[in-house]
Amino acid sequence: MHSFTEENYLKTIYYLAARQEGEVTTNSLAEMTATKAASVSDMLRKLAEKQLIHYKKYQGVRLTAEGERLALKVIRRHRIWEVFLAEKLGFGWDEVHEMAEELEHIRSEELVEKLDAFLGYPQFDPHGDPIPSPAGQMPAVEYSKLSEVGVGTEVQVMGVLEHSPEFLQHLDKTGLNLGCRVRVQDINTFDKSVSVQINQEKTLFVSNEVARNLLVN
């Protein structure tokens, strides 16, 4: 068995590797896990001993096959619990992450599988992120950012790149929910903000900052 802390490091390495090119650095891990670089170094040595990461001193870090399997297991649990919290208990998509951070470490394999069945085998969590398979495969999804869509096209909001409660609450307030249809009417050449029509109704101005963090297809 692995500790909560080890699971969190593996998960964080996975996320950072998916987001950046190349190896994951000690400093970026320290920032993400809200610890100091010295503590990260300690843990990396330990994870390398357990063969969960490839690690050469000063060279950054990469998950081994086994490490990635474990990371995806944790991410699967996290996202399934998020679906439960949102769909069954009525929590908002801005509230579920923090609780899922704890629930993802509950150890029973059978629990998460029964929960998955109870929820009807959901494909995506409340933020539109895909749920890894029980075997530990991350489904491929190819969405664009709203900031990259051309004028005139109509797309559907499929996910978010930024998961902070503040951002999600902002989307709630403006009505940019998952699944809503968005037609790009105009792109401001100066600040790259976008003017969009939502669900064939009202028009909305979306900053580039927001548009960059909205995934659409």
Add this chain to the structure above:
Amino acid sequence: MHSFTEENYLKTIYYLAARQEGEVTTNSLAEMTATKAASVSDMLRKLAEKQLIHYKKYQGVRLTAEGERLALKVIRRHRIWEVFLAEKLGFGWDEVHEMAEELEHIRSEELVEKLDAFLGYPQFDPHGDPIPSPAGQMPAVEYSKLSEVGVGTEVQVMGVLEHSPEFLQHLDKTGLNLGCRVRVQDINTFDKSVSVQINQEKTLFVSNEVARNLLVN
């Protein structure tokens, strides 16, 4: 906030105090928490400093009002999660305890209250144990043990005193489920075993060991 370990000690002190007369001893706590007496002594000092227990060296231990409130909160969470696991996910009453031991430490107050509502505000967990109120009150229940019921009376199985998977699986096998009606036909004077009729159908022989651990009304 309190650590998992502290919560577990408080819960265990509550259970031992409810079961025994007088103060709870260091040794009984060591046995229940699967640690050594020396470790218990350490923790008792710490809990006493935090005013969660009354503690005089060598004299055993008792929960303060605040300590009991916390213990009942943990027990409430445990039992609500057990209901979820049994009712919604289909786990057997012999399987739910272990998972609930982890789930009971999830910190969100709102989570357990929403879960409670989702489950329809259950009064009892899958073993018939009452669920403490959100305010931290343990409902009073007055059941008898099957071993104390007179010949001829018909009673209903309301709970168990022994919670081990082995005992619960034995009950499953013999059909002595929660809620089933039991008429005492005969009590063997030698070994105090009981012959009972279940649900007006088949007759069953129940050892005193089992009868002592069955709560009925």
Add this chain to the structure above:
DNA sequence: ATAAAAATTTAGGGCAGTCTAAAAATTTTT
């Protein structure tokens, strides 16, 4: 190409919770 800056690791230590061994207090036995 070398000096300065930045990133990373090592050294040494802290805290929570556990342990064993030994000391102290309480309870039981005679």
Add this chain to the structure above:
DNA sequence: AAAAATTTTTAGACTGCCCTAAATTTTTAT
């Protein structure tokens, strides 16, 4: 009521994970 047995506490140490400060390596700038 003293001796023996039992229970409990203290002392000292270990592990996991974190820290600060110092040393080392890599990267960047000149």
